[in-house]
Amino acid sequence: MTKQSPQRILVADDEPLYRETTAEFLREEGFECICVENADDAITVLKEMDFDLILTDLNMPGNLKLELLREGRETYAHVPMIVITGVPSISSAIESVRLGITDYLLKPIKLDELLVAVKRAIEQKPSNRGAPITGPQDVALPTQTVHGATTLHRVPPVVGESDGMREVFEIVSKVAQGNANVLVTGESGTGKEVIAEMIHRLSARSERGFQVIDCTAIPDTLFESVLFGHTQGAFTGAIKDQAGLLRAADGGTAFFDEIGELPMPLQAKLLRVVQSQTFTAVGSDRPAKIDTRFICATNRNLSDEVEAGRFRQDLFYRLAVIHIQLPPLRERGQDIVRLAETFLQQLLPAGSNLEGFSEEAIESFLRYRWPGNVRELRNVVERSIALAQGTNIRREDLPVPLQNPNDTADQDWVDLTEISRDEALDRADRDYLTKLLRKHQGVIARAARQAGLSRQGMHKLLNRHGIIADDFRSP
Numbered sequence: 001m002t003k004q005s006p007q008r009i010l011v012a013d014d015e016p017l018y019r020e021t022t023a024e025f026l027r028e029e030g031f032e033c034i035c036v037e038n039a040d041d042a043i044t045v046l047k048e049m050d051f052d053l054i055l056t057d058l059n060m061p062g063n064l065k066l067e068l069l070r071e072g073r074e075t076y077a078h079v080p081m082i083v084i085t086g087v088p089s090i091s092s093a094i095e096s097v098r099l100g101i102t103d104y105l106l107k108p109i110k111l112d113e114l115l116v117a118v119k120r121a122i123e124q125k126p127s128n129r130g131a132p133i134t135g136p137q138d139v140a141l142p143t144q145t146v147h148g149a150t151t152l153h154r155v156p157p158v159v160g161e162s163d164g165m166r167e168v169f170e171i172v173s174k175v176a177q178g179n180a181n182v183l184v185t186g187e188s189g190t191g192k193e194v195i196a197e198m199i200h201r202l203s204a205r206s207e208r209g210f211q212v213i214d215c216t217a218i219p220d221t222l223f224e225s226v227l228f229g230h231t232q233g234a235f236t237g238a239i240k241d242q243a244g245l246l247r248a249a250d251g252g253t254a255f256f257d258e259i260g261e262l263p264m265p266l267q268a269k270l271l272r273v274v275q276s277q278t279f280t281a282v283g284s285d286r287p288a289k290i291d292t293r294f295i296c297a298t299n300r301n302l303s304d305e306v307e308a309g310r311f312r313q314d315l316f317y318r319l320a321v322i323h324i325q326l327p328p329l330r331e332r333g334q335d336i337v338r339l340a341e342t343f344l345q346q347l348l349p350a351g352s353n354l355e356g357f358s359e360e361a362i363e364s365f366l367r368y369r370w371p372g373n374v375r376e377l378r379n380v381v382e383r384s385i386a387l388a389q390g391t392n393i394r395r396e397d398l399p400v401p402l403q404n405p406n407d408t409a410d411q412d413w414v415d416l417t418e419i420s421r422d423e424a425l426d427r428a429d430r431d432y433l434t435k436l437l438r439k440h441q442g443v444i445a446r447a448a449r450q451a452g453l454s455r456q457g458m459h460k461l462l463n464r465h466g467i468i469a470d471d472f473r474s475p
């Protein structure tokens with residue numbers, strides 16, 4: 001029988017006492033430990049040896065901009081990483097979470113807790129050192145509870161390095177700990193629910209429920225009973241008391257998706273709950289008190305809805321205390337590639353020999369408009385994995401609209417009744433610009449003149465739509 005080699009852990013910490021005590025303890029538990037005192041040395045040994053786990057301090061020389069975390073997640077994504085910090089901050093937690101760390105622990109940490117975290121992280125890792133991730137990889141999101149302990153929740157990584165997403169994370173880090181209601185807007189599939197859940201997980205409410213309430217999925221007639229619950233006999237079919245969805249959000253967060261679709265009479269009912277934090281179950285005469293934070297999302301422009309008299313102004317002001325606007329995917333530049341690579345890692349079946357995307361495929365990703373945003377990108381990656389032959393996903397493996405991103409054929413591809421007016425207008429605008437550039441063979445000055453725009457204005461518009469004028473120049 002061959003003896004299994006011990007699992008190898010890289011311990012990176014600039015505090016000698018802490019580093020050596022930790023390594024000593026882990027060695028006694030049967031692990032092999034290599035210790036380094038700064039991020040540069042950690043990166044050097046990572047190049048030379050395979051590891052089963054990286055255990056790293058946050059504040060140490062060479063890691064002030066989280067260099068080791070970035071390198072670890074980019075080059076050694078298959079090696080789980082636990083961050084241990086004596087100086088926790090919500091922004092470092094957010095950044096660590098985004099980068100996809102496995103765990104986030106606070107110093108001083110009890111050795112038995114450390115052992116549990118180490119074993120859990122290693123268990124998650126694929127068995128072979130150096131092997132790529134082959135299944136959905138979850139990330140543990142840190143939550144500092146009132147008593148200082150850290151608890152973990154398994155959530156998928158949130159990808160975003162673009163300026164637009166950095167601004168979003170900045171707002172998330174500022175508002176997560178408070179109680180203000182938040183309105184998240186953005187086109188369909190931009191990640192509104194992902195951001196809402198991130199806020200919940202980083203808040204003091206994270207131990208309690210995150211209740212998703214899809215306003216379009218509840219029939220108007222059942223809204224009250226689904227939301228507030230009902231008592232036995234309150235109506236035909238109410239055979240026993242039933243707690244509503246809001247009850248599950250007590251102490252936690254209620255996420256109202258598609259809030260813009262809520263009919264006026266139901267808006268009035270919701271307003272009462274948001275104002276008074278009380279509700280009454282159908283058939284009951286006793287109001288119940290709750291303590292809930294409301295996060296709502298919509299792909300409509302709610303201010304326009306208020307103006308048009310379709311959404312109550314008082315409810316709007318109650319819900320949109322903080323407003324987070326998510327940028328469409330086409331404005332996130334290289335995030336598109338990062339997301340595609342993340343989804344590829346998550347969705348790749350075991351044993352697949354696919355390694356990545358061809359340069360042409362990446363180029364198509366960057367040029368395409370992504371009307372369905374991140375959700376569409378995920379679907380495209382999933383579909384391409386199924387179709388690809390060989391080691392790369394090629395342009396030919398992508399859906400037709402992506403193969404010819406400047407082709408107006410994709411205008412018909414999306415069912416216009418499924419998208420918002422803003423999106424429909426946006427698509428029409430893009431169609432117009434594409435035709436205009438084709439007519440003027442990519443000469444921006446001429447196209448701008450006809451459109452009644454300045455050249456700068458035209459450049460801005462083209463950039464926003466991800467259209468490259470040179471593509472329309474005759475060969």
Ligand SMILES: Nc1ncnc2c1ncn2[C@@H]1O[C@H](COP(=O)(O)OP(=O)(O)OP(=O)(O)O)[C@@H](O)[C@H]1O
Binds near residue numbers: 156157195297
């Ligand atoms: N920044 C991100 N990083 C990783 N995955 C993401 C990100 N944003 C969105 N996703 C993924 O994209 C998909 C759509 O996200 P989500 O449901 O949050 O979008 P949405 O804006 O709420 O959609 P809708 O408008 O249809 O309600 C999900 O699979 C989600 O996990």
